[in-house]
Ligand code: SF4
């Protein structure tokens with residue numbers, strides 16, 4: 449056992465792709481443990497003494513909670529920076545919806561500042577050859593997910609359909625509720641759909657050898673570092689019959705800001721620049737994917753059109769019932785004489801509550817779950833503002849809805865580049881080719897909760913009154929502070945637990 453008690457702090461494995469702990473900064477305050485137990489409902493839902501290994505869904509919310517910066521995202525930007533020297537490669541970068549309303553914080557701009565143009569300039573000045581918009585990937589997800597929702601509603605099977613774009617939520621369900629994994633939409637997330645499209649359609653259209661592409665996604669989310677490494681996200685390798693991953697690197701908002709600062713670039717001083725024309729345009733529906741409720745609102749806009757052959761109603765262009773920071777939101781709508789019951793959840797402890805309601809018999813048709821407060825805008829890779837998070841979340845949410853309002857095309861299936869992609873390459877909505885590139889399946893991870901059973905022991909927790917170290921020892925062991933080596937009565941007992 450390499451970890452301290454789960455009551456003291458969350459256990460983080462060295463091979464966790466999303467986060468790490470800087471050991472000498474940790475003051476063992478317990479805040480990460482409380483957050484992971486109460487908001488994420490992972491930490492106190494497994495027994496470390498049984499598993500011998502941490503269970504983590506990679507959400508990164510503990511990073512946001514740690515008051516001393518001991519928990520941080522695993523950085524990848526230095527690897528990308530080094531690779532950018534290789535002129536034989538083609539560097540493609542794409543940016544998730546929430547980056548453009550979070551990045552400005554790191555450069556002293558007001559909360560929620562919409563810095564899309566400056567963000568694109570920054571990425572060009574760092575040396576990327578193509579700067580694309582993940583919002584295009586969100587439009588693609590919406591088209592596939594709306595088609596899947598309509599199909600499930602018509603057949604009455606596997607309802608409610610759960611959204612599947614939040615990798616922490618997907619891993620949570622795979623771990624704690626694997627019996628419901630078929631309720632997850634089989635759609636990949638916008639990022640993972642886009643990764644497959646970039647190394648196939650995009651490469652073909654532009655005459656680029658896909659094996660030369662270094663594909664980088666910028667995300668507000670540290671769980672995406674886990675998602676892009678899921679074994680199954682290699683559709684481009686199968687398509688091209690070449691060894692490759694759909695995405696090669698994932699960099700967070702915080703990392704991007706750090707990289708810019710190290711290069712001496714001040715975001716504020718940069719001019720605005722546009723995304724590349726090809727695969728750089730999205731609808732307003734793609735924009736709001738960053739907000740809690742955005743996936744449901746965006747998908748229902750398109751599902752409405754699929755079912756009625758009409759443009760989305762004004763209610764669905766401003767769907768207040770699913771917006772905002774409430775942790776569980778519900779709404780009912782009627783489309784083509786069909787009543788739909790919707791739920792939108794942020795925070796995995798709240799998802800657990802909703803799942804229990806569903807298990808008790810409450811009916812829903814479509815449920816969106818995001819692990820982070822307010823959705824991706826509150827992701828573990830976004831700049832943090834301890835004590836002011838809610839204010840920042842509200843401003844970022846408002847900024848994305850404002851952008852949606854400004855765009856002419858507000859339904860994903862009306863994005864002309866999406867229409868062209870289906871016509872030229874994917875062979876229609878929900879086609880076999882679309883299924884191969886854009887859909888996935890899920891796995892049962894419940895065995896991660898069991899592990900090998902160890903003999904029951906009584907663990908005693910102590911605090912050293914000299915250096916402040918909090919530590920845990922088997923009751924059989926001699927009590928010596930592991931930091932300052934103090935022994936005796938100046939070490940006070942602060943708790944105990946029995947393993948089983
Ligand atoms: S200092 Fe950070 S890592 Fe250490 S216990 Fe507190 S919240 Fe957790």
Ligand code: SF4
Pocket residue numbers: 458459467483484488490491503504505506507508509510511
């Ligand atoms: S990343 Fe999320 S699940 Fe993992 S320890 Fe931190 S809060 Fe818990």
